[in-house]
Amino acid sequence: MLPGAPDPPGWRRGRQPGPGLCCPSLLLLLVFPTLLTGSEAQPGGATTEPGLNVYMSVEEVGRLIGLDAELYYVRNDIINHYALSFNLLIPTETSKLHFSWHSKSKVEYKLGFHVDNPIAMETPQTNISMQGDVPRSLSVFRVDLFCSGKMDTEVMLVMQLNVTISPAKNITVLNFKRRKMCYRKIEPEHKPPLSPDRNSTRIHFDPVNVAPTTSTRVFYISVGVCCAVIFLVAIILAVLHLHSMKRVELDDSISDSSSSQGLSQPSTQTTQYLRADTPNNATPVTSYPTLRIEKNDLKSVTLQEAKAKVKDIAISRERVTLKDVLQEGTFGRIFHGILVDDKDPSKEKPVFVKTVKDQASEVQITMMLTESCKLRGLHHRNLLPVGHVCIEDGEKPIVLLPYMNWGNLKLFLRQCKLVEANNPQAISQQDLVHMAIQIACGMSYLARREVIHKDLAARNCVIDESLQVKITDNALSRDLFPMDYHCLGDNENRPVRWMSLESLVNKEFSSAGDVWAFGVTLWELMTLGQTPYVDIDPFEMAAYLKDGYRIAQPINCPDELFAVMACCWALDPEERPKFQQLVQCLTEFHSALGAYV
Template identity: 45%
Template sequence: MYTNLVCKFCLYIWWSVSGDFVNSYMNMYLNSDEVQKLLGLDMELYYVTNGKINDFALNFVVPVPPKVDALHFTWESLSGRPLPYTINVDISNPLALGTPKLNISDTGMIPTITQIFSVSLPCSGVVVAEVNIVLTVNITSPNSNVTSLTFRRKKICRKIESLSNTHVLVDNISYNSNSVNIFYIAVGCAGFLIATLAFCVVVSYVKGKKDRRDPSDNQAHMTYVTNAARNPNSTSSYGSFRRMPSYSLIDERSKDLQERIAELTIQRCRVRLNSVILEGTFGRVYLGSYSEENGAEEEVLVKTVTDHASQIQISLLLQEGMFMYSLNHKNILTILGVSIEDQTAPFLLYPYHSYKNLKVFLQKCKLNSEGVAHTLTTQEVVDMALQIIQAMQYLHKKHLWHKDLAARNCVVDDKLKIKVTDNALSRDLFPSDYHCLGDNENRPIKWMAIESLLQKGFSPCSDVWSFGVLLWELTTLAQQPYVEIDPFEMAAYLKDGYRLAQPINCPDELFAVMAYCWAMNPEERPTFTQLQVCLQEFYAQLIRYV
């Protein structure tokens, strides 16, 4: 089930391969070092193998991380003699990226032995931008036919503030120097020092913000939650739901948890529990209804705990249930109301539109004695992933990290519309997904990024890692990730370079997106915006043939 990323393998998409364009006269591919830099995998990616063109691979736009300043391609002629070629490189933003430089001539001959050529990508440091790069290679076969290969990249360039008054090597920016070599050395050294200092400052700043946002800072609120469960007089009652507030989330986050609960408090007598949807040792999710003052009833999901749940479990239910309070997005399931009354378990109410837990839904899609409940196509999987990406983009714009993104914390309706939810009760409802490493804290070990495992640090980059595992869940119909690995061995397993294997029938480009999410260095992982671009392009390719 698992793959050793030290072993090389070639990436082919057989259904999208064209016929022989030069009668098996050449190979062109990215070697394992190049794929490791771009996608975090040790493998070879073939664009042309024995003359067969991999159209799908050519159409995939590969993001180039900020730290990667050159592209490398490997090619060879198989015809017994060199093949004529011409190369052209176009960029979309000359201000952000200087003129790319080839280490070979624009016109020449493809050698009969394996050769690696490179294209330098010198970011100017003047602006922040994503630069589209198009590399076109025209190859003439022995029978004089010309074949054009187009490679697309998206280079991420960052701004270096101290370069605003410095002469930079860009076509439309002049520079004065008596020695080009001295200039490059000086700018390189200065850039390295500045980048190092900037990186340290950013890490310190992000860590500070992260620490301030970490839920552990809210432990003081647990005392209130416990008291609130005992004393109903500390809250007020409303006859109907309080809908989404108009004030900003920043203002909300500065409020006391007590005020949040008070604003959402509803009367228990208006809530009716109908049937249990999910049940754990200490928690339950009901399908119920809520009666408005005008007599109208609204179907709701109700999260609650059993009578023998501890006060800590009650506190966690309320804290985690409040995580998405006041958020308003089509792909996020936000809380509608809270009911806390004396001597009874709290109720958390959510809107219901035939929602099913995504993990449970995926598991029911598998073959069983009654047949297949629903067969997911690759197109549907990608569409569901894009919906999750939109929800995560919204969360990150609000400076919120989910920290537990997984199929169990999403819901899906009959039309495959996805909503991301909080993780309230997830530890109890899906106990096999959480493990304790001797620190009295159940964590989703096998969904967590390497830095979260080792340092308990969370960021948008760690959410991206979890999204990669969630995408793997979608393609495997909610199989357990790393099922054979002991939770205590996960950190060492990941540090050694091992990752989840490519699922059966999973397209190579979809697996490449997953692998890119699991880069060891958080800075080399894509943002959700970049993931959206990649998957939208893949989705467009899928629907083109439907």
């Protein structure tokens, strides 16, 4: 069993409440999130198969109240009234709320919002429809809060979620209460010039009360100037002292990491940022060697051109049967489907089915088809290229890929942390290293074929019950994992937290950039699906990386393994290892782990 296994429901070890957060009621609702019985969750005594879950993830709770815990409002159809009754204060700088939810059975929902002061805050918006069915797989929906900037006040917000659990058809009302401070926008003042006769004040000095001599006045002025100079010098010395202390601590951490072939041992928090111990980080480079640049021409491709490129692998839609929805976003869905053999209708095989909803635009459909072909024609045991497509006129295109029983790797890793996970097999550190080796093998094959993935991450890998991992394309990833992508003002969503510095700043992509992303993916494996750089503003990522700061060593991650990650995050692309070297290094480490297990 991997050290650092999940704690009992409702509580996770990690960051402890900071000053002002040790509220008894808050601790009570986090430690005891399911105090009610199933009969209280269903009015009228109706009983259903447990399965509805609505909660805030560890990252969301940490962002809002500074605790490393999941906060459940509904767990397996049991309502946590203590959590619902708590009126949570939203930080001033926060304008987005994220809720995680899923249900094992069919549950209908209807969403609504109430704001007590519409002048100060507009009606919140969400990225899901206001009514529909709760997703069958783990999903995240977002609520956007917009202050009008017309007044300074505290706004009370209630998000009402009505859920109807079939077949009882009993409606359960869930009210999520929030408080947020809204402030008035300060407009620059344009004051007219003062009129001497109206806005100026004439002061009459009595000659008797004037300072007795000029020398006395000069003395007081001199004393004041001396005091100001002394005060200014004291401030400068204090700033220099603090800066030197910080530099000493930083140098100590680097020297300690050099002796252990990695970074210094971090504290229990995984959100620290340390300088990576790589040779070229002592003096950050300001220019990069010439890299192969791939032009992003997805937006210039038309839908008809995209269909023409996949026409040779197109099949009839009648051969495909859609079953359960595995993942769902704003405009995209992934189904578990069945593909009937063309020659023998009695033979069937399971497949992943990627498709879009009716509201998807032509650009989104084109991007799905184009990005699905990223790995087309490549054959490797750790790659999952597209198999077939259906592009019949009048129907939304669908993309078929071979089925992997345990599905998306990122969702699988997060399920390993949950007490109620359906995964009967304990994931060991040796298993995680074996997954990393398989990803490195697949990427080594792509590097030899001069194919640049540009979006390597756990969310773009799949896994089966034998722990075989395969790399997939990034089609629909922006829609299914919206919190992993950010727009830096250029109207293009990118995986900022997984990108190398040269990719962020100069949009230069190469196999060395994929090596950087592999280091972040390895960090995801060792943290069981946590989000890297979760506390860093995406607009500040380039500055953080250029200064040499990196995510800290995960808890229970061996120094040798973290040293591999640190090498992948070298600023100079030429200093990063090749994928073949990573395969060899991780294989040797995996063998060493097996010798002691």
